Amino acid sequence: MKSGAWITVAALGVLLLAAVASLFVGRVHVPPMEVIRGFRSDDLTLASIVLTELRLPRAVLAIAVGATLGLSGAVLQGLTRNPLAEPGLLGVSSGAALGAVISIYFGLAQIWNLFTPLLGLVGAMAAGALTFLFGRGGTLTLILAGAAVSGLVGAFVSLALNFAPSSYAAYEMSLWMLGSLADRSWDHVLVATPFIAIGIVILATLARAIDALSLGEAQAASLGVDLDRTRILALIGVGLSVGAATSVTGSVGFIGLVAPHIVRPFVGHQPSRTLLPSALLGAALLLLADMATRVIPTNQELRLGVITALMGAPFFFWLVVRLQRTAP
Amino acid sequence: MTLLSIEGVTVRRGGRTIVDGVNAELAAGQFVALIGANGAGKSSLLKAAAGLWKPDAGQVTLDGALLASLSRRTLAQRRAYLPQSPRVEWPISVERLVALGLTPRLPPFGGLDAWLEPALTQVIEACDLTAHRHQTATTLSGGELARAMLARALIGEPDILLVDEPISGLDPRHALDTVSRLQALALGSGRLVLAAIHDLTLAARYSTHILALHEGRLATFGPTAQVLTPALLRQVFQVDARISGQGLETVVHYSA
Numbered sequence: 208m209k210s211g212a213w214i215t216v217a218a219l220g221v222l223l224l225a226a227v228a229s230l231f232v233g234r235v236h237v238p239p240m241e242v243i244r245g246f247r248s249d250d251l252t253l254a255s256i257v258l259t260e261l262r263l264p265r266a267v268l269a270i271a272v273g274a275t276l277g278l279s280g281a282v283l284q285g286l287t288r289n290p291l292a293e294p295g296l297l298g299v300s301s302g303a304a305l306g307a308v309i310s311i312y313f314g315l316a317q318i319w320n321l322f323t324p325l326l327g328l329v330g331a332m333a334a335g336a337l338t339f340l341f342g343r344g345g346t347l348t349l350i351l352a353g354a355a356v357s358g359l360v361g362a363f364v365s366l367a368l369n370f371a372p373s374s375y376a377a378y379e380m381s382l383w384m385l386g387s388l389a390d391r392s393w394d395h396v397l398v399a400t401p402f403i404a405i406g407i408v409i410l411a412t413l414a415r416a417i418d419a420l421s422l423g424e425a426q427a428a429s430l431g432v433d434l435d436r437t438r439i440l441a442l443i444g445v446g447l448s449v450g451a452a453t454s455v456t457g458s459v460g461f462i463g464l465v466a467p468h469i470v471r472p473f474v475g476h477q478p479s480r481t482l483l484p485s486a487l488l489g490a491a492l493l494l495l496a497d498m499a500t501r502v503i504p505t506n507q508e509l510r511l512g513v514i515t516a517l518m519g520a521p522f523f524f525w526l527v528v529r530l531q532r533t534a535p
Numbered sequence: 536m537t538l539l540s541i542e543g544v545t546v547r548r549g550g551r552t553i554v555d556g557v558n559a560e561l562a563a564g565q566f567v568a569l570i571g572a573n574g575a576g577k578s579s580l581l582k583a584a585a586g587l588w589k590p591d592a593g594q595v596t597l598d599g600a601l602l603a604s605l606s607r608r609t610l611a612q613r614r615a616y617l618p619q620s621p622r623v624e625w626p627i628s629v630e631r632l633v634a635l636g637l638t639p640r641l642p643p644f645g646g647l648d649a650w651l652e653p654a655l656t657q658v659i660e661a662c663d664l665t666a667h668r669h670q671t672a673t674t675l676s677g678g679e680l681a682r683a684m685l686a687r688a689l690i691g692e693p694d695i696l697l698v699d700e701p702i703s704g705l706d707p708r709h710a711l712d713t714v715s716r717l718q719a720l721a722l723g724s725g726r727l728v729l730a731a732i733h734d735l736t737l738a739a740r741y742s743t744h745i746l747a748l749h750e751g752r753l754a755t756f757g758p759t760a761q762v763l764t765p766a767l768l769r770q771v772f773q774v775d776a777r778i779s780g781q782g783l784e785t786v787v788h789y790s791a
Contacts, residue, residue, distance in 0.1 A: 288624040412643065419638045421625050422687070425618040428587050430638040431611030476625040 214473035218487035222270070225494040229266045230258060232498050264393045269497045270490040271396075271403045272388075272452040273462060277489020278482055279445045280463030281470075282410045285417030285478035286441050287346055294449045294463035297342075297349070297442055298356030302334025303327040303453035305360045308367045308380045316379075323383070324398050324454040331450025334360055339442055346424065349438055386457035386512030388497045399451040406448025407486070409440055414479035421478060459512050461519025462489050462496075468526060492518070538563045538727050539584060539614075539695055543593030546579045553579045555751040556593065561729060561744075563694065566721035568738035568759070569731040571748035572772055577731040578619065578699050580748065584729065585616040585697045597695070611639035614695035615688035619731075620704065621680075626673045629664055629683050630655065636690040654690060662686040662716075678709035685716065696720060698730040702737065710734060714741045735787040739763055739778065747771050763787075 231242055241254035276294050283292040294300060306326035309315075315322035334356050342352030364384075371377035416437040419427040428434055453459075466489040467481050474480035496514045503509055537560040546554040554576040561567055569577050582588040584595055586602035595602045597613060605613075615636070623632055634655055659668055662682045667675065672683060681701060688696060701717065702710040714732070718741040721728045729746070732738045738745065738759070745762050747754035749771045755762045768776035774789040 415638060415641065415643055419635055421623055421627060421632070422635055423618070423622055423624060425582075425587065426616070426621060426687075429585055429611065429614075429616035430635065431607040432638070433607060471625075475631060476627050477631055478625060 214470050215484045215487065218470070218484045218491060222487050222491040222494070225491050225498070226266055226270065229269070229494050229498050230262050233257065233262055233501050260392065261390075264396050265388050265391055265497065266494065267396050268391050268399065268455060269388055269494045271400050272456050272459065273490035273493025274486040275403050275407065275448040275452040275489070276459065276463035276493065277466035278407060278410055278486035279449050280465075280489070281467040281478070281481045281485035282413055282417060282441055283445065283463075284467050285420060285481070286413070286437065287350060288420060288423075289350075290468065291464070292350075293460075294445060295357065295458075295460075297353035297445055298334045298338045298360060299331045299446045299450045300453045300458055301357040301360040301364070302337075303331040303450050304384055304458060305334070305364050305367075306330025307383050307454065307457070308364050311376055311379045311383060312367045312371065314372075314376075321394055321398060324395060324451075327454025328398070328402065328450055330360075331446060331454060335442060335446030335450065339439070342438075342442070343435070346434075346438060349442070382510065383457050384512070385510035386459040386515070387500075387508065387510055388456055389500075389508055391455060395455045399455045402447045402451035406444045406446070406451070409444035410448065411482065413437055413440055413444070414482055417478040457510075457512060459493065459496075459515050461515045461522075462492050465519045465522050466492060468522075536562055538598065539729075540596045540599075541580070541584055541593075542596070544580065544583050544590045544595060545592035546576070546583050546588060547591045548579070553751055554583065554590075554748075557748070557751075557753045559746055559753065559756045561727050563727050564721055564725045565744050566718045566728045566742050567730070567744040567746050568742035569729060569746045569748070570733070570735065570738060570771065571731075571754070575748040575771070576751040577748055581616070581697050581699050581729065581731060585614060586610050587616065608639050612691060613693060614697060615691060615693040616697045617684055617688050617699065617701065619699040621684045623672045623680075626671045628669050629667050629672050629675065630659065630669060632672045632683055633659060633664070633686045633690055636687040640691060658686045658690045662689070677704050678706065678712070681705060681709065681713055685713070689720070693726070695727045696729070698728070700731050700733065702732065702734060710737060714738075717741070718743075735763075735768070735776075735789070736785065739785040739787050740783050 231239055235257050237254045237257055242258055244254065279294040283294065283296050284290055306329050307323045310323040310326040338352045338356045341355065342349035368377050368380055371380065416432045419430045419432045424434055467485045470481050470484040470488055474484065496511055496518060499514050500509045500511055539561040541557055541559045544554055544557045545552065557580060571577050583590045586595065589603060597605065602610060637651060659665055662685055664682055664686060667679055675683060702713050705713060714737045717728045717730055720726045721743060742759050744757060745759050746756045747767055754771050755767055763778065765776045765778060768774055768789065774791055776787060776789040779786050
């Protein structure tokens, strides 16, 4: 087996185990045998409904969103050659948050539960377009434009919170931003996955370019890499996939930051080879985090973004310590 | 026969004219030392000659074809370019670093094909990197990294090699080693090598031609033995120079 391939196999193994396990874990206790039976029989028992209408779409979304975060984090770290790059870098997650907050602000979420993800998508696309408008010309320009868009959009989110029509609405908005996969249906899957799929395909085409960028922009350009095209495709790919992912789950941090770091040493730090294992690991981590929100007994729903931050932040401390040790 | 033709190339950046109407016809088998004071426009001319910067006036042609008319991939296969103090941004292995030079020859997906392995081994051997093949590139010394980057540039077998200050920061032995390698590429394998070099003694000893820039304009271009004179160095560097010896014994002395 080619060196490094086993991390992909390992990540896939963890992902499959987590995916199967996630079907057996939940607030409603369904005995394991019932779960298996629920898959096989056509009659609508409580078990089969819990399984096919609640847990399965939730697992599918967790995989799609986690893979998106892991992949886009790896692509953006490769593109910017900055280990701190994460999926929210280009402002699209903030855009999605603003769209969702607007839908809650005007009470649209109560009229139709898909208004929130749909407006989130619109917000993500608008933010991505704004980043594109101001971020042409260079990688640093793109990052700065992303930061400016995040800042501006964040201000509007704060404004919405500030003038929330009711304290309940303000609470809803804040909660949405903490991220969750609870009560997501097949409709959410249908809204998000087409965008996620297109975004992932676009990001995957950048593998060769981000490898060449290991040598810096001048050498990458001399090797035939079209830097402008690479940046634009990265923005479109991240805009579609992360925009759609954030629209349905809310903000989920750290996965996109951490997954590429975990796989990198196992693939000889070659950027293109971090993409697949990072996506698989991102999916596995998000599934595990979502299971944790269901398993840990709490009165209120434990939010997904809280768990990923609690899991991710210690990892970053470890990364800092390791850097201190290896730094010359 | 002319391989790379620089025709009236002008580069402007931030309202300043950095390279001003430079003409030079470069042929295969030449090792051209690009000399000039700091800020004379050497790096900009190299970037324009590499097709990385579009000249604001004039044009560069490769085998008679405009650089701008060639696809990025074709151009990348024909010429290699190494910037000043090339760096590697991730701790990848030397082997991986060198293999990146094959980027313009690979399909958009997939790894390194088995048939490319011999080429990789050969170029790593030729650049004396066999012992470092699996070492992490970020832990190489300056001289080793310079050789690794040269191997990266050579693995794609380009006809033209454009190098920006390949010996800056290298100790005398490694500088000598690098310059003699560049000369061998031109004389031995018939490539065109254009390298910006500040060490005038090494330029005098090893280059076949000198292309001198002075404040963005062409000061001279011609065979080293003919054009490298105290008068040229006076004009280009404002130094009093004395050139003694011949061939590999040449020494350039100078004082302000």
